[in-house]
Amino acid sequence: MRDQNRAPVLEALTNHKAARVVPFDVPGHKQGRGNTELTAFLGRACMEADVNSSKPLDNLCHPISVIREAEELAASAFGARNAFFMVNGTTSAVQSMILSVCGKGDKIILPRNVHRSVIGALVLCGAVPVYVNPQTDLRLGIALGMALEDVRRAIEQNKDAKAVFVNNPTYYGICSNIEEIVKLAHKHGMAVLADEAHGTHFYFGEDMPKSAMAAGCDMAGISMHKSGGSLTQSSLLISGPNVNANYLRQVIGLTQTTSGSYLLMSSLDISRRNLALRGAEIFKTVRGLAQYARDEINQIGDYYAYARDIVNGDTIFDFDPTKLSVHTLDTGLAGIEVYDILRDEYDIQVEFGDIANILAYISVGDRERDIERLVSALSEIRRRKKRDKSGLMRFEYISPVVKATPQEAFYSPKRLLPIEQTEGLICAESVMCYPPGIPILAPGEQITRQILEYIDYMKKKGGSLTGPEDLTIERLNVMKGR
Amino acid sequence: MQLVFTEKHTRHVGLCIEVDRQLYCSRSRFQRIDIFDSHEFGRILTLDGVLMLTEKDEFIYHEMMTHVPLAVHPRAKDILIIGGGDGGTVRELCRYDSIRRIDLAEIDEEVVSVCKEYLPQVACGLGDKRVKIYYEDGLRFIRRCSDAYDVIIVDSTDPFGPGEGLFTKEFYGSCFKALKNDGILVNQHENPFYPEDALAVRRIHQRIVQSFPISRLYQAHIPTYPSGHWLFGFSSKVYHPVRDVDTDRWKQYGIAARYYNTNLHRAAFALPTYVEDIIKDVEDAGISRL
Numbered sequence: 001m002r003d004q005n006r007a008p009v010l011e012a013l014t015n016h017k018a019a020r021v022v023p024f025d026v027p028g029h030k031q032g033r034g035n036t037e038l039t040a041f042l043g044r045a046c047m048e049a050d051v052n053s054s055k056p057l058d059n060l061c062h063p064i065s066v067i068r069e070a071e072e073l074a075a076s077a078f079g080a081r082n083a084f085f086m087v088n089g090t091t092s093a094v095q096s097m098i099l100s101v102c103g104k105g106d107k108i109i110l111p112r113n114v115h116r117s118v119i120g121a122l123v124l125c126g127a128v129p130v131y132v133n134p135q136t137d138l139r140l141g142i143a144l145g146m147a148l149e150d151v152r153r154a155i156e157q158n159k160d161a162k163a164v165f166v167n168n169p170t171y172y173g174i175c176s177n178i179e180e181i182v183k184l185a186h187k188h189g190m191a192v193l194a195d196e197a198h199g200t201h202f203y204f205g206e207d208m209p210k211s212a213m214a215a216g217c218d219m220a221g222i223s224m225h226k227s228g229g230s231l232t233q234s235s236l237l238i239s240g241p242n243v244n245a246n247y248l249r250q251v252i253g254l255t256q257t258t259s260g261s262y263l264l265m266s267s268l269d270i271s272r273r274n275l276a277l278r279g280a281e282i283f284k285t286v287r288g289l290a291q292y293a294r295d296e297i298n299q300i301g302d303y304y305a306y307a308r309d310i311v312n313g314d315t316i317f318d319f320d321p322t323k324l325s326v327h328t329l330d331t332g333l334a335g336i337e338v339y340d341i342l343r344d345e346y347d348i349q350v351e352f353g354d355i356a357n358i359l360a361y362i363s364v365g366d367r368e369r370d371i372e373r374l375v376s377a378l379s380e381i382r383r384r385k386k387r388d389k390s391g392l393m394r395f396e397y398i399s400p401v402v403k404a405t406p407q408e409a410f411y412s413p414k415r416l417l418p419i420e421q422t423e424g425l426i427c428a429e430s431v432m433c434y435p436p437g438i439p440i441l442a443p444g445e446q447i448t449r450q451i452l453e454y455i456d457y458m459k460k461k462g463g464s465l466t467g468p469e470d471l472t473i474e475r476l477n478v479m480k481g482r
Numbered sequence: 483m484q485l486v487f488t489e490k491h492t493r494h495v496g497l498c499i500e501v502d503r504q505l506y507c508s509r510s511r512f513q514r515i516d517i518f519d520s521h522e523f524g525r526i527l528t529l530d531g532v533l534m535l536t537e538k539d540e541f542i543y544h545e546m547m548t549h550v551p552l553a554v555h556p557r558a559k560d561i562l563i564i565g566g567g568d569g570g571t572v573r574e575l576c577r578y579d580s581i582r583r584i585d586l587a588e589i590d591e592e593v594v595s596v597c598k599e600y601l602p603q604v605a606c607g608l609g610d611k612r613v614k615i616y617y618e619d620g621l622r623f624i625r626r627c628s629d630a631y632d633v634i635i636v637d638s639t640d641p642f643g644p645g646e647g648l649f650t651k652e653f654y655g656s657c658f659k660a661l662k663n664d665g666i667l668v669n670q671h672e673n674p675f676y677p678e679d680a681l682a683v684r685r686i687h688q689r690i691v692q693s694f695p696i697s698r699l700y701q702a703h704i705p706t707y708p709s710g711h712w713l714f715g716f717s718s719k720v721y722h723p724v725r726d727v728d729t730d731r732w733k734q735y736g737i738a739a740r741y742y743n744t745n746l747h748r749a750a751f752a753l754p755t756y757v758e759d760i761i762k763d764v765e766d767a768g769i770s771r772l
Contacts, residue, residue: 296622345692346651369647372621376652379625383659 002076004276008069009269012057013049013262025052026259051262060085060260061253070269077276078203078222079213080238082245084252086221087264090197091117092256093221093237095124097193100219100243100251101163102127104407109154110165111176112400112439113143115195116432116467118165119406119442126407129442130158133399134170135315140306140327141356144315145169145176148184155188163191168199168212168220171352172359173307173323174316178215186216191243194220200228201322204279205287209318218243227286227322227363230271234264282364286322289371290362293324296375302330302382324360326378328353332387336461338378341385346377355461398454400439401446404479409444413480416470419455422447425478430467433458439467447476487518487526489533491708492676497533499523499706505600510592512644517600523706525601527568529593529639535568537603539705542741543670544570544604546702546714549742550750551633551666552578553732554721558632559583562660564620564648566637567593569605576607577737584613585631587623589644621647627660634661636669641682649686654693658719667717671699674757675709683713683757688764690717698723699761700750702741713757724751 023030032039032047039047053059058067067085075083086093094117102108104126110118111134122129132150134143151164164185169175178194185192194212196202200222202211212220219239224230239248275282294305304327308319328338339353351361360374403426404412414428424447431441433455440451455473458465465473485501499520506517518526524537535543548571552558559582563571567588575584586608588594594615597605607613616623620638634657639645647653648669657667671686673679683699691697694717704712716723729744 296625300625369619369621369644372619372625373647373650373652376621376625376647376650376656380652380655380659384655 002073004073004077004273006069006073007266007269007273008066008073009058009262009266012066013051013266016051016054016057017048023051025054027052046263049263049266053260057262060087060256060265061258067265070265070272073276074236074268074272075238077272078236078238079211080220081241081243082239082248084237084239084249085260085265085268086235086237086252087233087257087260088235088255089225089233090195090221090223090235091115091120092252093235094118094193094195094197095121095255096237096248096252097219097221098122098127098163098165099125099254100248101191101193105405107158107161108163108165109151109158109161109190111143111146111167113167113170114165114439115197116430116439118195119430119439122406123410123443124407126405127162128405129402130154130161131400131402137310137316140304140310141329141354142172142174143170145174145317146181147315148177148180149314151176151181152184155184155190159188161188161190163193165193165195166212166217168194168196168202168215168217169209169318169320169323171198172325172357173198173320175209175318175320177314177317178210178212178217182216191218192216193218196220197223198226198320198323200224200226200275201279201283201286202320204275205283205322206280207321208283209320213238213240216240219248224268224271226361227283228271228275229364230267231264234268234271236268283322286362286364286366289366289368290322290324292368293360293362293371293375296371297326297378300375300379300382302386303328303378304330322362324362326358326360327356328358329356329389331382331385332389333381333385334461338381340462341381342374342377346373346380348374348377350374398440398448398450400442401448402442402444403446403482404444406443409479414477415480416475416477419452419474419476422476422478423449423452426482428477428479429469431455431465431473431476432467433465440465441467444479447478487520487528487533489528489531492678495676497706497708499526499536501526506596508592508596510590512590515590515592515596517596525603527597527601530643532640532643533706534639535570535601535604536706537601540568540570540604542702542704543707543712544574545739545742546700546750547571547635547637547668547670548574549732549737549739550700550714550716550723550747551635551668552735553729553744553747554716554718554723554727555632555664555666556728556731558666560631560633560662561585562587562624562627562631562634564624564634564636564638565589565645566635568597568601569594569608571635571637572610572613573604573607576610576612578735580735582612584610586613586615587618587620588615589617589619591617619647621650621653621656624653624656624660627656629662630660632662632665634665634667636667638670641672641686649682649689651689651692654690654717658693661719664720665718666721667694667715669715669717671713671715673707673709673711674713674760675711679708680760684760684764687715687761690715691765694718696720696722697765698751699753699757701753701757702750716751724748
């Protein structure tokens with residue numbers, strides 16, 4: 001283990017500031033002096049740390065000194081062979097992972113409940129998705145992890161696939177049996193890529209689900225800015241011993257900015273140090289807060305705050321104990337309705353609401369008194385708004401019907417049709433529903449009646465639908481002549 | 483030698499009190515607690531550097547928090563105080579023989595023990611057998627109560643800090659649930675003078691009018707609180723604070739108050755125009771929502 005007390009990027013920035021270097025380079029705001037309004041808003045220290053690559057500060061595109069050291073420290077802290085600082089979010093980490101193993105026509109095995117960035121990667125590289133339908137929990141109305149048997153079948157039926165992609169965990173905190181999936185995939189010569197956007201703390205907390213690196217995955221994208229505490233958009237891509245790190249860096253360089261932000265990089269460096277030194281203690285506190293909130297919420301009645309009690313050994317192989325997911329349907333209110341009431345009437349913003357659940361994100365920044373507010377607000381919403389739950393839509397998992405690769409469909413000649421006229425046609429764009437950011441339609445998939453009804457329902461319930469060219473989602477692009 | 487305690491009331495205005503000596507200073511799990519001896523105001527309690535009470539003028543606050551609802555409610559027997567660990571509100575309530583239960587939900591046990599030791603004039607009622615202290619977050623405590631109290635008195639710190647949860651819609655809604663069918667809620671309501679505080683007054687009132695059919699503000703003059711002009715909230719399911727006050731009944735309690743009297747009761751609900759203006763539209767909007 002390297003000396004995790006070090007923070008090379010931070011140290012270099014501190015030295016740079018002390019040297020009082022006169023900047024005749026970008027950025028043009030010159031330590032904030034050239035943009036007093038922005039400096040007044042963000043603060044002088046922030047502007048002074050917004051600097052350009054230079055010899056003493058290294059260069060993200062070609063790290064040879066302090067960024068390299070910081071990346072090596074990060075790799076060591078996460079038990080990885082290599083780590084890469086990412087400044088365009090875990091989206092870029094996920095896309096770089098996929099782009100590094102899949103080319104045009106290559107198959108990749110993946111669960112349907114992947115983040116939109118994965119679909120984007122498929123459009124970019126031309127890979128063929130082989131979806132493993134995640135099982136669903138009908139009571140909770142959520143997509144789960146991949147059943148091991150389903151992964152085995154997908155691998156055996158697609159022995160030429162290049163990689164298996166795993167959410168570790170899902171947005172809801174659900175983990176698949178990642179260790180066994182790795183064994184299966186590796187036996188067939190496939191790489192295993194993990195989306196650990198919600199898994200930073202698995203590497204530092206005690207009694208957490210298995211992390212991708214510990215399970216033997218080849219690569220993982222890690223949203224340090226979520227449970228890791230770094231700035232929004234900063235992320236890590238980490239890789240194991242069987243990955244050619246230099247090639248991976250080349251792939252990252254295809255889409256990554258050449259003006260890597262030192263605000264983001266220093267936040268990664270400082271956060272990594274904090275996690276390495278104090279992570280166990282931090283996530284013990286977070287777990288405690290989440291467990292307290294669950295206990296209190298479950299005493300209110302009708303709400304169901306779940307955690308490891310739903311673990312089933314397969315599709316819910318493990319559950320992230322820091323997640324606070326609350327099933328709301330027994331109050332007669334959809335999750336998205338509770339989400340809206342919390343924000344509009346109680347000034348409480350939770351992470352998301354879907355048909356049946358809300359998810360409150362608990363982190364080291366939370367205070368007991370804020371948890372009390374959330375619990376009391378839920379109690380009040382039930383007292384004031386509880387109603388008969390008949391008429392609430394039940395969650396249904398919609399199996400995609402893949403008719404073309406995402407790349408083929410996305411770049412094909414298209415027709416923009418009113419959405420109600422698209423039934424049976426092949427979609428040429430993505431339709432995502434936020435939350436939770438799982439594709440309803442990806443390019444190349446057939447538009448079914450069920451899908452159209454779901455889109456209509458989510459529109460009415462106030463879900464945010466994104467992806468299509470037409471922002472109002474009144475019209476959809478379909479493949480011409482299909 | 484000159485020792486001065488200063489509390490900033492705004493960024494540019496502060497109250498300075500010459501201090502004789504500091505008697506106590508510690509950081510509890512929730513806040514910093516200080517006790518000073520001063521020449522002009524006697525003993526002073528501050529939490530996180532914010533003045534909570536002085537021996538000289540605490541009677542104003544505590545009398546107005548208690549006698550106003552007790553003069554309106556015809557048979558208040560079960561009372562809940564949220565906050566109020568100094569004991570001043572309890573002391574005033576203990577003067578009513580008709581009260582049978584006083585529950586106190588105070589988050590910080592150290593405030594209670596410090597006040598018992600250094601502010602006996604204020605904390606003297608805490609030993610009364612009708613008083614039961616729950617060391618718990620007020621919001622958590624009230625969540626579990628239903629149809630339990632005649633009067634709830636919210637004797638809290640400012641809305642910025644540990645007491646923040648006691649100024650929320652979820653808290654006022656929970657108080658409504660915790661009160662009996664004809665219950666009354668009284669809360670400290672900040673000052674209406676400084677713009678930032680006036681905004682808080684408005685927000686607090688907005689949240690309360692959404693929870694209670696009757697909700698009025700009243701005022702008192704408290705020298706050591708910001709601007710010296712302090713507001714209180716009177717919220718109620720049935721009783722109107724002025725129309726339903728029974729002055730004869732209150733006089734029969736035989737309580738010798740120094741600030742409160744039955745004439746002042748009615749007058750306290752007459753607000754300056756600028757204060758009415760702060761709350762007028764949120765009141766109208768709130769009433770239309772009920």
